[in-house]
Structures are given as structure tokens and as C-alpha cells.
Amino acid sequence: MNALWWQAPCQAPDQAAMQQARERQQQLTKPAGSLGQLEQLAIQLAGLQGTSRPSLERLAISIFAGDHGVVAEGVSAFPQAVTGQMLGNFVAGGAAISVLARQLGASLEVIDLGLAVPMGPLPGVRHLHLGPGTANFCQAPAMSPEQLQLALGAGRDSLLRAAEQGAQLFIGGEMGIGNTTAATALGCWLLDCPVAALVGSGTGLDQTALAHKTVVIERALARHGPALTDAQAALRYLGGFEIAALVGAYLAAAQRGIPALVDGFICSVAALLAVRLNPACRDWLLFAHCGAEPGHRHVLAALQAEPLLQLGLRLGEGSGAALAVPLLQLACRLHNEMATFAEAAVTGRAP
Numbered sequence: 001m002n003a004l005w006w007q008a009p010c011q012a013p014d015q016a017a018m019q020q021a022r023e024r025q026q027q028l029t030k031p032a033g034s035l036g037q038l039e040q041l042a043i044q045l046a047g048l049q050g051t052s053r054p055s056l057e058r059l060a061i062s063i064f065a066g067d068h069g070v071v072a073e074g075v076s077a078f079p080q081a082v083t084g085q086m087l088g089n090f091v092a093g094g095a096a097i098s099v100l101a102r103q104l105g106a107s108l109e110v111i112d113l114g115l116a117v118p119m120g121p122l123p124g125v126r127h128l129h130l131g132p133g134t135a136n137f138c139q140a141p142a143m144s145p146e147q148l149q150l151a152l153g154a155g156r157d158s159l160l161r162a163a164e165q166g167a168q169l170f171i172g173g174e175m176g177i178g179n180t181t182a183a184t185a186l187g188c189w190l191l192d193c194p195v196a197a198l199v200g201s202g203t204g205l206d207q208t209a210l211a212h213k214t215v216v217i218e219r220a221l222a223r224h225g226p227a228l229t230d231a232q233a234a235l236r237y238l239g240g241f242e243i244a245a246l247v248g249a250y251l252a253a254a255q256r257g258i259p260a261l262v263d264g265f266i267c268s269v270a271a272l273l274a275v276r277l278n279p280a281c282r283d284w285l286l287f288a289h290c291g292a293e294p295g296h297r298h299v300l301a302a303l304q305a306e307p308l309l310q311l312g313l314r315l316g317e318g319s320g321a322a323l324a325v326p327l328l329q330l331a332c333r334l335h336n337e338m339a340t341f342a343e344a345a346v347t348g349r350a351p
Contacts, residue, residue: 003149005153005156006152006156006247006248006251006252006274006277006278007277007278008255008278009255009280010251010254010255010278010280010281010283010284011254011255011256011257011284012280012283013044013047013048013283014046014047014048014049014050014051015047017046017047017049017050017051017052018043018044018046018047020046020052021042021043021046021047021052021053021054021335022043024052024335024340025039025042025043025335027340027341027342027348028334028335028338028339028340028341029338029339029340029341029344029346030338031349032349035331035334037306037308038327038330038331038334039331039335041286041327041328041331042054042331042332042334042335044286045259045328045331045332046335048257048259048283048284049168049259050257053335053336054332054335054336055168055329055332055336056168056169056325056328056329056332057168057329058165058166058167058168058169059104059105059106059107059167059168059169059171059325060106060107060109060161060162060165060167060169060170060171061097061101061106061107061108061109061170061171061172061173061318061322062108062109062110062111062155062158062159062162062170062171062172062173062249063090063097063108063109063110063111063172063173063174063175063317063318064111064113064154064155064158064172064173064174064175064241064242064245064246064249065083065084065086065087065110065111065112065113065115065174065175065176065242066083066112066113066114066115066130066133066134066151066176066179066240066241066242066245067080067083067114067115067116067117067132067133067134067176067177067178068133068134068142068176068177068178068179068181068182068240069116069133069134069135069136069137069139069142070134070136070137070138070142070178070181070182070216070220071116071133071177071178071181072136073136073138073212073216074209074212074216075178075181075202075205075209075212075213075216076177076178076181076202076203076205077202077203077204077205077209078177078203079177080115080116080117080133080177080178081117082177083115083116083117083175083176083177084112084115084117084119086175087110087112087119087122087125087175088122090108090110090124090125090175090317091110091122091123091124091125095317096315096317096319097173097317097318097319097322100319100322100323101322104322104325104326106171106322106325107162107165107167109126109158109161109162110124110125110126111125111126111128111154111158111245112125112126112127112128112129113128113130113151113154113241113242113245114128114129114130114131114132114133114134114241115132115133116132116133118132128150128154130147130150130151130154130241131143131147131241133176133241134147134182134239134240134241137182137185137220137223137224137237137238138216138219138220138223141224141227141236141237142182142236142237142238142239142240143235143236143237143239143241143244144236145236147241148232148235148236148239148244151241151242151244151245151248152244152245152247152248152251153248154241154245154248155172155244155245155246155247155248155249155250155251155252156248156249156251156252158172158245158249159248159249159252159253159256159258160252160256162258163256163258167258168258168259169258169259169260169261169325169328170249170253170258170259170260170261171260171261171263171318171321171322171325172245172246172249172250172260172262172263172267172270172318172321173263173267173316173317173318173319173321174242174243174246174263174266174267174316174317174318175242175316175317176240176241176242177203178240179240179242179243179266179316180200180202180203180265180266180293181202181213181216181217182238182239182240182243183243183265183266183269183270183295184198184199184200184213184217184295185217185220185221185238186234186235186238186239186243186269186273187265187269187272187295187298187299188217188221189221189228189234189238190231190234190269190272190273190276190299190302191298191299191302193298195214195217195218195221196214197294197295197298198294198295198298199213199214199217199294199295200265200292200293200294200295200314202293202314220238221238224237224238230276231273231276231277232277234273235247235273239273242266243266243269243270243273244270246266246267246270246271246274247270247273247274247277250262250270250271250274250281250284250285251274251277251278251281253281253284254274254278254280254281254283254284254285255281257284258284259284259285259286260284260285260286261286261287261288261321261324261325261328262285262286262287262288262305262321263288263289263316263317263318263319263320263321264288264289264291264293264296264313264314264315264316264320265291265293265295265296265299265314266316267316267318267321268287268296268299268300268303268305269295269299271285271287271299271303272299272302272303275303282303285303285305286328287300287303287305287306287307287308288307288308288309288320288321288323288324289307289308289309289310289311289313289320289321289323289324290307290309290310291312291313291314291320292312292313292314293314308324308327308328309323309324309327311323
């Protein structure tokens, strides 16, 4: 596989299908525009699926897990052992995303990219062992060039497995103690903004710990500044295995023509990185919610995204995206099953 596979062209939305869907929306028994964002979702999905009658029945969820060396700087309220422990919870069915996947009838894949606290093989988990977590980015680049390529490829491969199963929608989730620190550093570089504008409490830091987290991120940005020449370099120096895998998955989704529903702050940073690497992938990204992390709304604004939900979420795991799936499904059902004015023998709007 070409090391720059992510630069390959993305699929183009079907403009004819979108126009047909747009015309159907004008004929349904409601005032034009009265279903707001749901109407636009149906039209967008029509273009992404290449049909005037889109549907979302086959869903694939992939959770990417990896640890972060920057946790050594004291930026998290939880120990790194939690990352591996949560992998067991995912496959045992006890995590939030596990519950949501069952409810939605979605496939759930769990991928261990590299843990700081070693664990034996866990049934139901794909163990890739890219390293014992990333390096501490206050002292060195987070990833080697080889690790970055492997992490991007892990995301691509997960998407390709979903495509083989006929997935109509892909959701990526993440797990990794310390990953809001990495995502904030990346977000600051992407948006060229001060750390204080984006930094949040992550898993629940108090104000003193939040101030320390801010200083840690500022140190990393100052250390690596000259090396951060493009999005690929920023991802290698400041990112995480799971963030890189999400980037790879989003890029592969656009190349294969599968819509991806983006979860919270960390996933949205990955989405913005993907767009910087290959701008055409933006057409294939839908955005589930605006979460509680302060940086999330800034990243969404840079993506010109209109999130579906605002529930104060900050769990990750793909949970916010899973919660938004029923809205997408209902947008399709309304679009497909509502009667037109002619079918219902209802008088339409006067010309």
C-alpha cells in the first residue's frame, strides 16, 4: 500500500440523486423547510448513497484504543491501566458504546493499538501492538514515522472491513487516557489559537490540574513548533495512535464512499486533520454533537459543521455519534415514507 494512500481521490457525492431528493422534499405534505436539519440530512445522504431514497440500516462502529506518553506529566485524573480495563468492558458489553451498539444493531469492533500497561490477549479485541503507547510529546515526537503509518493504516483497514460487511454508516470511537491533551495540542496547531481557548477538564480535572495541563501543552507546542510543517507532521509529533487511526478511517470512508458520523472533541480533531490531509473527504463527514470540552465548538466551526445534538456529552467511545443515529434514520424514514401532496390528496402551496 502506498505510504501516501490517503491522498488518493475521494468519491464524489451523486448530485443527481441529491436533486431528486431535494425535489421530493418539496412535494411532501409539510411546509418546505419545516423539518429543518432533517431535510438537509436526507438530501445529503441521498447524494452520499447515490439514491433518492437513502436508508441507514447497516451500521459499523470501531473503537480505537491507545495510550499516551504525556500522561507522565500528570495531565489525567485516571491511571493508564484504565485504557486496557475498558477494552475488557467494551467486549463484555458493559460500556456505554456497547449498550448503544446493541440497541442500534450495529457491529462493534475494538482495536488495541498500543497500551502502556501490558495485558494478555483479550477475546474480541484486535491487538496490533504499535508500541507501549506513544512517547511523551513534551520530550520527543509522539510517534515514529513508521508508527504513524501503521496507525493510519489500522483505521483504513477497519473501514475496509466495515465496507466488506456492507456498512452504510461508519462510526469511529476512541479510548485512551490522556487523549484530550493530545487532541487539544493538535487543535491549537490546526486553529492557530492559544491553549487556554481549547483546553478542557477531560476526565474531570480541577482548576489547578487544568492549569498544569495547559502549561504541559504549551511546552509541547513550543518544543515541536518548527517541525510542525503540515498536518501529517502535527499528527506524528502531537497525536496518538487512536487519533491517527480515526484520521485513516475517515479518509478511507471518503475514498470508499461510506458516510462517517463523527463523535466528540477528539474525533472532531481527527476529522479536521483528515480534511487538511485530503479536503475532499469533508463531503463524507456528518457531525453528531457538540460536547462539553471547550475546544469542540471551535473545531466544529472550522469544519463548518452543524452538529445534531448538544447534550453536554464528554464520554467519547463514539457514544455521542451512536446517540445521533436514530435522528439520521428518522430523517430517512420521513423522507421516504411521508406522502406527497398528490398522494395524500392535500392541496399544496399556491404557486
